[in-house]
Amino acid sequence: MRKCFYQAAEASGAVLVECKNVATAVEYIARHAAGAVLLPASPSCERVNLAEQLRRAGLDLLPVAREHAAEAAAGVTSTCFAIADTGTLVLESTAEDVRLASTLPTRHFILLDQRKIVADGLAAVEPLRQMHQQNPRNYIAYITGPSRTADIERVLTIGVHGPKELYILLLGDWSSDLLEM
Amino acid sequence: MKERSKAYQVRIDKALATPRLQQALHQFGDAYLLAREKAFSGLDFEALRQEIGEMKDDVRRHHVRYLKQFIDNAEAAGAKVYLAKTAEEANRYIADLAVEKGIKLAVKSKSMASEETHLNKALEQANIKPLETDLGEWILQLCGQRPSHMVMPAIHMFKEEVADLFSRETGRTEAADIPHLVEVARQQLRQGYLDADMGISGANMAIAETGGIALVTNEGNARLTTTLPKTHVALVGIDKLVPTLEDAAKVIRVLPKNATGQALTSYVTWISGAVPSGDGEKELHIVLLDNGRSRLAEDEKCCETSRCIRCGACANVCPVYQTVGGHVFGHIYIGAIGIILTAFFDGIDKAAELVKACIGCRSCVAICPANIDLEEIILALRETVADQEGIGSGKALVFKKVMRNRKLFHSLIRAASKVQKPLTRGERTIRHLPLFFTSLTEWRTLPAIADKPLRDIWPQQQLVKPQQKVVLFGGCANDFLYPELGTDLVQVMNHLNVQVDYPLEQNCCGIPALYSGDKETAVLLAKQNIDVLLADDPVAVLTTCPTCTMALKRDFVEHFKDDPLWRARAEKLASLTVDAAGYIVNQLKAASHFEDLSTPQKITYHDSCHLKRGAGGWREPRQLIETVGHQLIEMDHADRCCGFGGSYSFTGHPEIARKILDDKLVDIEKTEADWVAMDCPGCMMQMRGGLEKKESKVRVAHTIELLARGLREAKHND
Numbered sequence: 001m002r003k004c005f006y007q008a009a010e011a012s013g014a015v016l017v018e019c020k021n022v023a024t025a026v027e028y029i030a031r032h033a034a035g036a037v038l039l040p041a042s043p044s045c046e047r048v049n050l051a052e053q054l055r056r057a058g059l060d061l062l063p064v065a066r067e068h069a070a071e072a073a074a075g076v077t078s079t080c081f082a083i084a085d086t087g088t089l090v091l092e093s094t095a096e097d098v099r100l101a102s103t104l105p106t107r108h109f110i111l112l113d114q115r116k117i118v119a120d121g122l123a124a125v126e127p128l129r130q131m132h133q134q135n136p137r138n139y140i141a142y143i144t145g146p147s148r149t150a151d152i153e154r155v156l157t158i159g160v161h162g163p164k165e166l167y168i169l170l171l172g173d174w175s176s177d178l179l180e181m
Numbered sequence: 182m183k184e185r186s187k188a189y190q191v192r193i194d195k196a197l198a199t200p201r202l203q204q205a206l207h208q209f210g211d212a213y214l215l216a217r218e219k220a221f222s223g224l225d226f227e228a229l230r231q232e233i234g235e236m237k238d239d240v241r242r243h244h245v246r247y248l249k250q251f252i253d254n255a256e257a258a259g260a261k262v263y264l265a266k267t268a269e270e271a272n273r274y275i276a277d278l279a280v281e282k283g284i285k286l287a288v289k290s291k292s293m294a295s296e297e298t299h300l301n302k303a304l305e306q307a308n309i310k311p312l313e314t315d316l317g318e319w320i321l322q323l324c325g326q327r328p329s330h331m332v333m334p335a336i337h338m339f340k341e342e343v344a345d346l347f348s349r350e351t352g353r354t355e356a357a358d359i360p361h362l363v364e365v366a367r368q369q370l371r372q373g374y375l376d377a378d379m380g381i382s383g384a385n386m387a388i389a390e391t392g393g394i395a396l397v398t399n400e401g402n403a404r405l406t407t408t409l410p411k412t413h414v415a416l417v418g419i420d421k422l423v424p425t426l427e428d429a430a431k432v433i434r435v436l437p438k439n440a441t442g443q444a445l446t447s448y449v450t451w452i453s454g455a456v457p458s459g460d461g462e463k464e465l466h467i468v469l470l471d472n473g474r475s476r477l478a479e480d481e482k483c484c485e486t487s488r489c490i491r492c493g494a495c496a497n498v499c500p501v502y503q504t505v506g507g508h509v510f511g512h513i514y515i516g517a518i519g520i521i522l523t524a525f526f527d528g529i530d531k532a533a534e535l536v537k538a539c540i541g542c543r544s545c546v547a548i549c550p551a552n553i554d555l556e557e558i559i560l561a562l563r564e565t566v567a568d569q570e571g572i573g574s575g576k577a578l579v580f581k582k583v584m585r586n587r588k589l590f591h592s593l594i595r596a597a598s599k600v601q602k603p604l605t606r607g608e609r610t611i612r613h614l615p616l617f618f619t620s621l622t623e624w625r626t627l628p629a630i631a632d633k634p635l636r637d638i639w640p641q642q643q644l645v646k647p648q649q650k651v652v653l654f655g656g657c658a659n660d661f662l663y664p665e666l667g668t669d670l671v672q673v674m675n676h677l678n679v680q681v682d683y684p685l686e687q688n689c690c691g692i693p694a695l696y697s698g699d700k701e702t703a704v705l706l707a708k709q710n711i712d713v714l715l716a717d718d719p720v721a722v723l724t725t726c727p728t729c730t731m732a733l734k735r736d737f738v739e740h741f742k743d744d745p746l747w748r749a750r751a752e753k754l755a756s757l758t759v760d761a762a763g764y765i766v767n768q769l770k771a772a773s774h775f776e777d778l779s780t781p782q783k784i785t786y787h788d789s790c791h792l793k794r795g796a797g798g799w800r801e802p803r804q805l806i807e808t809v810g811h812q813l814i815e816m817d818h819a820d821r822c823c824g825f826g827g828s829y830s831f832t833g834h835p836e837i838a839r840k841i842l843d844d845k846l847v848d849i850e851k852t853e854a855d856w857v858a859m860d861c862p863g864c865m866m867q868m869r870g871g872l873e874k875k876e877s878k879v880r881v882a883h884t885i886e887l888l889a890r891g892l893r894e895a896k897h898n899d
Contacts, residue, residue: 066459070371086444086445096408102404103404103405121433122427122431122434124430125426125427129426132393136254136392137259138451138454139450139452140451141404141448142445142448145447147400148400149316149363149400150441151317151320151333152317152320153339155359157363160366160367160400161400161404161405162404162447
């Protein structure tokens, strides 16, 4: 399943980075963010105080608000779980911050626990339903690769309105709860 | 000719004069099929579409319940739901809402429903600026055009045109470089999301279980449109309802694969209710649009259309669409589904020309992910148009006064065979026609009517103990144009110790009348044929023409579905009817009787629309051709229509038929085959005519003729 996810995610144009630990992930983000970063609040990120780690790595963290979001070079978010057959990441995005960080900046770094990969879209329905039950008002995003278009002469072009680069940082011990961001 | 028809013809001619558009649509069609095949690999498409069809039928039957469930859940989650009966109601609601909130700018992500209601115009009239953010839609908004494809709205435009439009917008000279143009769009539209106070989207699904909507997109503009502005309006057709999240997942599994060949789009966005926005809460308005959908769902003949998930694939594979584009072969919605939706959303008058422009090849039926028999529904609409407008006095005379009377019909054909002598100069084909008929032989020769029809030269058969007795339903082409095909069939069947009879009272199968909208004549012909074909209780009714096969197997049963007496007999005939190749291979299991009879030749095979996508035959003729000793070379697009389409290529749209034929001939010649084989006299007429006119060396044969040739060669060698 993991292999299936890797293949599908890469085919979708995402960059996969296997990280030994959070420090490796932080280092990778620091090297590739190319500017200020948005980090919306989420339980898994807060558990390891990711904000502090990113700052210590030399990154400039902007307050997550629409007036800053457009200036940020990158968004960093966690993810609830992933779908193997299409290489998809599922982000509970009800909090506006998550949406701002994952739509406006050029780059999007997503932290994923390798244990949280389900087989396919149908297997994703159960956790999706639980998310709905937890919170009937919700905004849930399936993200598969960077933003793309083929609207001019059917030529596939990456990065039209959303992120141009999508990085999936794979971690071993990040979060085991399918519903946790 | 009606003014409307004349105006439509002008649009066709204009499209035909744009070879670059045709080339683009052909390239897309090819790339699409490859990508789609890859996307579906390992999945059972037939099973998936069956499932979607059944799920959507369930929604249609219990629409009231699911709609209520959706509305209740959506409202409980804080959404405001408005049910709009008409386009005007939907527009008014949205415009009033914007005016009430003092909104000046609304960003939009792609929504075909908003195209349908002409929402932009309504907003502009209320002094609200709508800004399209989907790249293709924005391009079209800048040049005041409408989409020519449901999924790729600006597929008809080229990068140079886009560069000109963008240059005008930015005041700089923008290079006609696609990545650059995409970047220009990103920069130009970005501020729009931040400035707009209203975001308008469509939805791919409305999920009853959650009261939420799902959006399937690639660019990311729908995410921005539904995130940044304080008010989100989703305009959703009521046919987008699905019961559960599982059902939604099933649609998502198929939709992008069938639309563009993508495993999944970049984004699937699930939105339920009012979500946080800035310091407060976003206002979500869901406008559920009926605008003819209920009428469509209740229409006995057209209700299957409610299954549609709007993937646009029916256009991707349509030879007419590929030839004239979506602005001509469509109104708001395009392609096969567009014809039907137009009839119900905009009125039958807006659909009448489109209905007649369909060539009936059924490629849309084969690709539809919701298992909709689009062609059959279009046929029903053709009948409606014919009822309203008549089918033309010429056709009416032929169908009603001549064809219904077999003796008169056949004696007129015989008379014509004498009259044509000056044109045929004693040959089997007519190369030129005089005066105003010249256009008919400009691009293909036409077969002469045979001196003696098949019925006059039907061979005496002296089988001592035939293993089976069958009858042949010849059809007009086999009988009067290609009688040798019938005698070849007798030779082939006799070789298998099967006796074939030819009941002389058989008449036309009725398809020409039916396809022209004259169902009454078609029903009368069906009765005549059922009587005569079942008279001697044959074990099988063979056909050499797959269009006749469809008439006998499908249409006759459909004609009498409410008439128990005739229905049983029609079903009996349907169960006995089989194409000749299918009979040999599947029923007699006798392909091996033709092993290596022929000196090997290079043969390419053309799948006739009604054999492959009607009767489901395509392996059988190939097996026979290889068995008899030939080398089979597959051509590209073997199952793409040849452009014949019966009266389509004579009086309907010969200019479109000609282009479709040109494509076919290119594919044939590319194989460098000696022969092109097929199982349909109509296709034979079209391709032989085209090849002869081009003075090509490639010869045309029916599979049965190749078997008979094999038998003759073997006999000669003995």
